[in-house]
Amino acid sequence: MLLYPRHLFLEPTFLAQGWQAWLPGDGPLNLEIGCGYGHFLSYMARRFPEQRFIGLDIINKILLQVDRRLQREGLDNACVCKLDAVVALRELFPSGSLANIYILFPDPWFKERRLKRRILRSETLPELLRVLKPGGCLHFVSDDADYAADALQLLEACSHLKAVPFPDLETRTKYERKWLEQDKTIHRYAYQLVDGPEPALWPGYDPRAAILIKDWDAEKALLFWQNFQPLKALNPNQVLKFLACYRSGESLLLKGLLADTGSLALEFWVEIDPQGQLTLAPHSCLPRLQNRARLLAELADLIQRGIPKGL
Amino acid sequence: MSHLILQTPLQPSLLHSHFLSLQSSCSAFVKSWLSSDQQELLLELRLPQQSQHEYLALRPLSGGQMILHVLREGEELDYKQLQPALQGLLDWLKENDAQLALLRHTFGQYVALSPPPLS
Incomplete structure (x- = not known):
């Protein structure tokens, strides 16, 4: 299933029920930020059918391919959304709602002036922690030594997180295969949230009247x-x-x-x-x-x- | 942004006042909105298949031309689904200006509109 902003900001069923509307069931909710071609997402949805998976990306052409793959394989416990990750984290996930977050081979944004676009940085970490439930894990994988070093420093310095072994997953994303063929070092980190906010409910929405414009010409x-x-x-x-x-x-x-x-x-x-x-x-x-x-x-x-x- | 260019002296305020005749011939159009400077007409459209709303904006250009574009960001648009409404709109515009000509459009090779663009 491919979801656009209108499915997430306007669809009455989603507004009323939250993710339950698109991914029925009460299995743990997992998020992959930057799902790309969806190799990891579809692998996880196949391997853990009792869990629910959401992939975020912003390239429509690729998302359409992922959607076709999910449909072909009958994976109705996964969906992809075309949305900026920062907006999605802030607006679509109540506190403590995610069991796992996966950030696999994110763009390292090499240039100094573009470092602020990195998805894992000091400004975005609080939001990533907010949406994780206590005991939930943040996974980060990169082939870029600088980005990996910065990420490790950030994660190590966070008192709410503790390092845990990276899960044993048999799948390789498109980029992972490419970097492994080039003998690049892959940095894999997994950190568990040891404490965090109590899981919050899906909030309501109450518009209010503004002005009287009757009889305006x-x-x-x-x-x-x-x-x-x-x-x-x-x-x-x-x-x-x-x-x-x-x-x-x-x-x-x-x-x-x-x-x-x-x-x-x-x-x-x-x-x-x-x-x-x-x-x-x-x-x-x-x-x-x-x-x-x-x-x-x-x-x-x-x-x-x-x-x-x-x- | 997908658009089409028309040769016509029609003005947004005139089209706004004639909107009911468009609605009676093409029920996909639900409302028309006129900008505060009267230089832009927004046509609100409901596409039946996905009960999806679109806005088409009409604005005069220089040289007696008018541009129509779809106000849609971030999503791919199914042009085939839009075609009947676009054709209905062109027919209505033609009723209001018999000399109207479609100069060009960017709705893709699979959308056939009449009158066809001038070559």
């Missing part, structure tokens, strides 16, 4: 937009900005952009009905979990500030 809507558009909400890690405003009858449609530190910016659409109720437009994609209600609340405040006096 085109002129009033334009006045609102001219006043509102320059505003943006800022907090230390996020920028929320609006790019365009559309009107249909008595409803407004706002096109927004949410930029988070260290992840791809997300474009989203919010519809405001004549009663002032904010809802995500059907095409939209917006972070869920902890941030979603807060973002809509920030948006509501922003809109209030954007209404000109006397309107």
Whole structure:
């Protein structure tokens, strides 16, 4: 199964049930970040049919291949998602929800100025630990000596983790086979979370009304937009900005952009009905979990500030 | 981003006011949205097979041309699924401007639209 953002941010069944909607059952949930061609993911799903596996990647062409492979092999305990890992970790996994995280041959981002794109670094480690359940394991494998050394230093310095033997797995990913043929040294680390937050439940979502726009004509809507558009909400890690405003009858449609530190910016659409109720437009994609209600609340405040006096 | 270029003097605000006639001939279109500067028309579309929503944006260019593009990021689009709606939209535009011409499109070789692009 190949899941796109709309399946994860908009699908009512997923919003209500979480991963249960796409991967039924109560088996442990495992995540592979950067699943590539899916050799490891399909191997694990075959070997551990009682467990559930999620693969993340951002290259659609490859994900389509993985999806075909999973379908061909009848592996309905695994799925792949086209999503940035930082966004996925933050928005799609409650605290303590994962039994294992696998990061196999991640891009080492050699250049100094691109080191911040590495998936395992000091800024992302807290989030990786948050989503692991106590006793869960973080697995890291790399052929790049520098990245492996940095990762080892980071993992060793973390008081919540203890090193455990890397599991004996018979599969080799495409890159692993390639590096082994070239006699490269492969660095394999596994660290277990010794303590962590109590597993959290899938959270709810409660939109709230914002403004009354009934009887607004085109002129009033334009006045609102001219006043509102320059505003943006800022907090230390996020920028929320609006790019365009559309009107249909008595409803407004706002096109927004949410930029988070260290992840791809997300474009989203919010519809405001004549009663002032904010809802995500059907095409939209917006972070869920902890941030979603807060973002809509920030948006509501922003809109209030954007209404000109006397309107 | 997939787009098509039309030769037509039609303006978004005029098309917005005629939207009901598009909806009556092609029920996939559910709503039209006019931008605050009246320079862009968003056509909200529901594709029946996956009950999936798309937005098509129409915006005038210089030289009496108009561009239509699909507002979709990050996902592959099934153009074949979109074809009936695109054709319905072109037919409707042609009703509003008999001289309308399709100059080119990037919806792939498997999408046949009439009138065909000028060679």
